[in-house]
Amino acid sequence: MTTQTDGVYDRQPLIAGNWKMNLDHAEGVALVQKLAWTLDDAKNFDHARVQVAVFPPATDLRSVQTLVAGDKLKLAYGGQDLSDQDSGAFTGDISGAFLKKLDCAFVLVGHSERRTIHGESDELCARKVAAAYRHGLTPILCVGEGLEVRQAGTHVDYTLEQLRGSLAGVSAEDAASLVVAYEPVWAIGTGEVAGPEDAQEMSAAIRAELERLYGEETARKVRILYGGSVKAANAAAILAERDVDGVLVGGASLKAEEFANIARFEDHVAS
Ligand SMILES: O=C[C@H](O)COP(=O)(O)O
Numbered sequence: 001m002t003t004q005t006d007g008v009y010d011r012q013p014l015i016a017g018n019w020k021m022n023l024d025h026a027e028g029v030a031l032v033q034k035l036a037w038t039l040d041d042a043k044n045f046d047h048a049r050v051q052v053a054v055f056p057p058a059t060d061l062r063s064v065q066t067l068v069a070g071d072k073l074k075l076a077y078g079g080q081d082l083s084d085q086d087s088g089a090f091t092g093d094i095s096g097a098f099l100k101k102l103d104c105a106f107v108l109v110g111h112s113e114r115r116t117i118h119g120e121s122d123e124l125c126a127r128k129v130a131a132a133y134r135h136g137l138t139p140i141l142c143v144g145e146g147l148e149v150r151q152a153g154t155h156v157d158y159t160l161e162q163l164r165g166s167l168a169g170v171s172a173e174d175a176a177s178l179v180v181a182y183e184p185v186w187a188i189g190t191g192e193v194a195g196p197e198d199a200q201e202m203s204a205a206i207r208a209e210l211e212r213l214y215g216e217e218t219a220r221k222v223r224i225l226y227g228g229s230v231k232a233a234n235a236a237a238i239l240a241e242r243d244v245d246g247v248l249v250g251g252a253s254l255k256a257e258e259f260a261n262i263a264r265f266e267d268h269v270a271s
Contacts, residue, residue, distance in 0.1 A: 011223050013239065014179065014246030015263040016140065017253025018055040018080065018108065018227075028060035029067050034256035036073045042264055047074035051246075052263045053106055054253065055080050058094055061102045069103070078106030078137070081114055084127035086134070096135030107132050110166055111142045112185045122165025129166060133174045140179040140225070140248070141166055143206075147186035155184070156205045163209055172214040176221045180206055181248040187228025189250060196237045196244075199226040203243035232261035236268040 023031060032054060039045045039052065053076035056064055064077050083093035099107055109132060110125035120128075125141065132139035143162040145155040159182065167175065182202045187194050203224040211219035226238050227248030238244055253259045261268075 011221070011245045013050045013265075014053065014223055014225060015050060015259075015265075016053045016055065016106070016181075016225060016246060016248045017259050018111070018248055018250050019057065019060075019254060020080070020113070020250060021057060022254055023056065023060065025056075025060040025063040028056045029063050031254070031256055032064055032067055032073070032075065033071075035260055036071070036075060038256050038260040039263060042260065042267075044267070045260075045264055050263055050266070051076060053077055055106070055108055061099070061104065065102045076105040078104045078108065078140070080108050080111065082107045082109070082128055082131055082135075082137070084124060084131050086131070096131045096137055099137055100135045104137060106140055106179070107137045108181075109139045109141050110162075112144060112183055112188060115142075116185070122162055123168070125166035126168040126170070129170055129178075133170070138177055138179060140181050142181045142183050142227070142248070144181075144183040144185055144202075144228075150184060150186055156202065159202060160205060160209045163206060164213070167213065172218045175210065175214045176218045178210075179223045179225060179246075180210075181225040181227050182206060183227035183248060189229070191229050193229040193234050193238075194226070196241050199238050199244050200241035203241065203245075207243050230262065232258055232265075232268070235262045236265040239265050 055078050068075055079099040082096045083090055086095055086097055109128045114120045129139045143159050145158045149155050149158045184194050206224055207219050210222050223245040224243055225246040225248045226244050230247045230249045231252045235247055
């Protein structure tokens with residue numbers, strides 16, 4: 001992670017919690033309340049320094065919006081997926097326009113569970129990224145290799161190809177606000193965590209590819225997250241890597257204390 005004091009690098013760390021298909025709207029409101037209290041109680045936690053966002057199921061978003069707006073919480077939130085279409089006969093899909101209306105700041109695109117379970121291709125992800133920008137949402141584009149690819153040693157090529165395919169048609173202007181999440185599929189929900197050096201290797205490769213596509217200035221602005229079995233115990237070491245600007249947390253984001261401790265990773269570095 002780079003720091004604001006570097007002068008050149010000023011990417012704000014992003015701690016993102018993807019709840020996946022867990023927690024109904026009542027449970028979701030309780031978790032957001034507890035998360036906000038826990039971070040408020042941590043006297044030295046600065047929301048302006050570290051951005052914290054949650055990604056509840058779509059059915060929770062209205063309740064989360066009401067709570068965040070009503071209590072003026074400094075937490076961001078977003079959708080776990082969006083349609084590549086804006087409206088019409090697309091049963092079950094969710095328009096980016098609807099997410100924007102709920103004041104979502106972000107939307108996940110191409111999470112590995114969407115890619116594997118729902119067969120989402122890079123082409124579809126590129127259309128979803130475009131839809132996110134069309135509706136003023138910041139896409140968090142997820143990329144990452146499975147175990148066989150990792151074992152074959154082709155993980156960098158594989159992941160960069162996903163990146164290029166999922167960004168087809170995206171302008172440099174839009175790309176500057178992009179967030180990329182590197183999630184090695186073999187480390188998701190398995191307890192297997194990529195080492196900080198693995199996270200750095202891929203994050204640096206992603207940034208270099210973004211520089212090739214969009215130029216250095218744009219590439220420097222893109223936040224790159226690591227996801228895969230992140231917990232409070234391993235977050236600080238991963239976030240200490242130069243090109244890792246945040247984490248995308250699954251299971252550990254369902255516990256307010258644990259997720260708050262991940263958000264407070266800088267305290268763990270200091271202690
Ligand atoms: O979106 C989150 C990732 O899939 C990581 O999930 P996990 O932290 O449960 O391994």
